[in-house]
Amino acid sequence: MPKTKKDKCKQTNSINQVRYGCALGALHSVTAIPGAMPITHCGPGCVDKQYMSLAFYNGYQGGGYAGGAVTPSSNLQEKDVVFGGAKHLDQLIAASLKIMEADLFVVLNGCIPEIVGDDIGAVVARYQKKGVPIVSAETGGFKGNNFTGHEIVTEAIIEQYVDKFAPDKTTKKKGLINVWAELPFQNTFWRGDLAELKRILEGAGWQVNILFGYGSAGVKEWLTIPNAEFNLVVGPWLGLKTAKLLEKKYNQPYLHLPILPIGAKQVGDFLRSIAAFAKENEVKTEAFIKREEKEYYYYLEYFTDFYAEYWWGLPASYAVASDATYNLALNKFLVNQLGLIPAKQIITDNTPEKYREAIREEYKHLADDVAAEVEFIEDGYLVTQTIKQGEYGHKPPIIFGTTWERDITKELNGHIVEVSYPVSYDVVINKTYIGYRGALTLLEKIFTTAISKSA
Amino acid sequence: MIENQGWAAGKILLPGFFYRKRGDYMSYRIALASSDGRHIDRHFGHSDGFVIVEVEPGGKFVEQERRQAQAPCQHGFHEEGAMQAAVRALRDCRYVVAEAIGPGAQKALEQQDILPLEIEGTTVADAVQKIYVYEKNKQRASVRA
Incomplete structure (x- = not known):
């Protein structure tokens, strides 16, 4: 047998079960x-x-x-x-x-x-x-x-x-921001997610160049990129390079928030960080958060009956195998707002090496008292092996992954929510799993999946 | 029936694969559809003459002959037998170059393991040089280290 070169994750140069395009x-x-x-x-x-x-x-x-x-x-x-x-x-x-x-x-x-x-x-x-x-x-x-x-x-x-x-490349418009977040189409829910992202940012007083999808004014919106007050990079790494280019080119500062916000707690932190960075829209931000939380917790209050009382068992631990953006976003939400236990975290998007250490740091303080390890693996065989090694306790885990994770989920007798490319068993139109509204949809998805398994 | 009236007249033409069988370092031939021997200016189906160039193992190009052929395309009407005959007449070649090559002719050539190449507005000398570079790169790429 010829000697095979392997990287730190014991990964060879052959990858099966692709998790991105070229x-x-x-x-x-x-x-x-x-x-x-x-x-x-x-x-x-x-x-x-x-x-x-x-x-x-x-x-x-x-x-x-x-x-x-x-x-x-x-x-x-x-x-x-x-x-x-x-x-x-x-x-x-x-x-x-x-x-x-x-x-x-x-x-x-x-x-x-x-x-x-x-x-x-x-x-x-x-x-x-x-x-x-x-x-x-x-x-x-x-x-x-x-x-x-x-x-x-x-x-x-x-x-x-x-x-x-661009007709004007020097004027900066107060309150106008360029948003660099998910990767269109790769992130299956990008349409709904970007729409929700735009909604919450506008709610907090910002004028938003969302740049992709229905909420974007299209090519002419791109022409106003130089006029933005700053660039907002949402997610662990994608978009940073672009923001740095714009910083140099148009003298625009950028704010990097690694956590794509899911649920009231994260959205609150997210919007407050932006207001604090720009020293702008503080009042509008607080008013919007208050209004949105009222609605969000109205629904959650009714949901709690189910969450506390459901007799037939709900999953307590989870694994995530996805791109960096969704992986970190889900971990924050599941730990902080559902109290679930992280077992295995795998980032599959071949994150450039230079960003990996900072991402590992994020997982070390998912909550005050919760930390997790994250691994960077792209090969499907190794992803499966890694998920298999997870400690999930005595209850079936919930796996947030791709269609490829269906087999290992069955083996673990667990539940699967497809959140990352390829999502081949969901038909997606404009569903979102982020922000205030998307968090509720995600809760519906998680627990519908969990309780309908034996139906 | 197409006859070879040039250099190879009277000789037995072996099928293309025979010439290739003995390894990549063998010489190979290129047929180029040309009316004047210099420009690639004919459609495959309309061409009644091909310049046959042999690329020698050392990279030397030798014009072997001007091979006459009967154009298989008669005013838009293609006779299957004529097409096959036209292709057979070039079966000692690895490449056939013409200004245009119809899908039927391409298929017939490929079945004889001849690679059809369409190129407009170029000369025989230029095309041969490019094919030579391509062939060399291809051989290099297929050599396992």
């Missing part, structure tokens, strides 16, 4: 912006694979105006590898501009043309010179996963479109 998968970050259209320069099947995995068998989110079967692609053949595919891309862009209506075009390449050496930037630059709102993002698969791709796309749009087309 960098080209970030074409979904483009389709998530109303009015934006991706143009892809890649092999046949590349877009299909990214779409089917990230946007179809993941909550059945669908393609919409610019995704799925709509996305133009050069469908590179062997001749493009032999003779170069730049001309082919040029033809594709020209044709797309003729028949596709969009406010912004984003050319993304797959790994084939980047390896062959097509000068995609030069092709796109010719259109940029003519004033076409088009940018190029080098998202060859070897650059990393779709989280990396998302940052490449975001930065390409800022550098090549916003910077060029």
Whole structure:
């Protein structure tokens, strides 16, 4: 047997049961912006694979105006590898501009043309010179996963479109913030989550550039990015790179809040941190929290009968296998607001090394008296093995994970709530699990799953 | 029936796989659809002549012949037998390059293990050079360290 190289998590370079897409998968970050259209320069099947995995068998989110079967692609053949595919891309862009209506075009390449050496930037630059709102993002698969791709796309749009087309790049508008949070489509509930995030931020007095999804004013909203007072990065790491770029570029400070807030306690902390950072909207924030908590606890009061009295047993311990954002968010909520016991925590998004230590620290103080260990694993076999080793006590645990965790959940006789890509057994339209409203939905989901198992 | 009237006339042409069988370092041939021997300016189906270039193991390109062929496409009407014959006439080649190659012809070529390549507005010399680089890279990529 040849010797196999393994990393700290005993992981080899082979991964089964994928938990993210490739960098080209970030074409979904483009389709998530109303009015934006991706143009892809890649092999046949590349877009299909990214779409089917990230946007179809993941909550059945669908393609919409610019995704799925709509996305133009050069469908590179062997001749493009032999003779170069730049001309082919040029033809594709020209044709797309003729028949596709969009406010912004984003050319993304797959790994084939980047390896062959097509000068995609030069092709796109010719259109940029003519004033076409088009940018190029080098998202060859070897650059990393779709989280990396998302940052490449975001930065390409800022550098090549916003910077060029924004009517005013110097004025700062008091109270206007750019929000960098979940990864569209990868985070199955991003639509509902971003809507709730926008709702609570607006409730607390902020004007919000949410940038992706229905709540975004689309491409023209992106043009106001330089006018924001500051950038708000919500989540353990994604978006930090973009915020740092904007800090340098437009002299915008940023606030990094690693915990995507679920439930009254976390949302309260979240909104108060923002008000304290900006020294703004304190009164509106308190008034909003008061109003929302009144409603939230109205519902919770009735829920407590069930939570305290249900005779047939409810889960007490849990494991989470998900991307960093949801993992930390769920842990905070489950420990602080439900009093559940963390058993195994696995982050599966290949978080860049430089952020991992800070994330581990977060788990050391989930509550005053609760700490947990977190592991960074991407391989499905090892995720399963790790969950299997958890100490769950004598009651069946609840597993927050992906569709891949169904088998191990059965083996543990536990309950499963799918929260991370791929979520193949939930049809998701605009459901949210965050904020005030999403927390209640999450409670419904958790306990409906738990008590209906034997029905 | 298509006959070879050029250099290889009268010789027995072996099928393409025979030429490839003895390893990647063998020489190989490229057929390029050209009316003047310099520019790739013909559709596969309309081409009545191909430049046959042999790439030698050392990377030297030698024009072997101008091979005449009967164009299988007669004003949009394709005769299956003529298509097969046109493809057979090039079966000693690893690549066939033309301005355009229809899906039927591509399939017929691929069945003979010949790789069809479409390219517009280029010369025989340029195409051969690019194929040579590609072939070399492909061989390098498939060598296991």
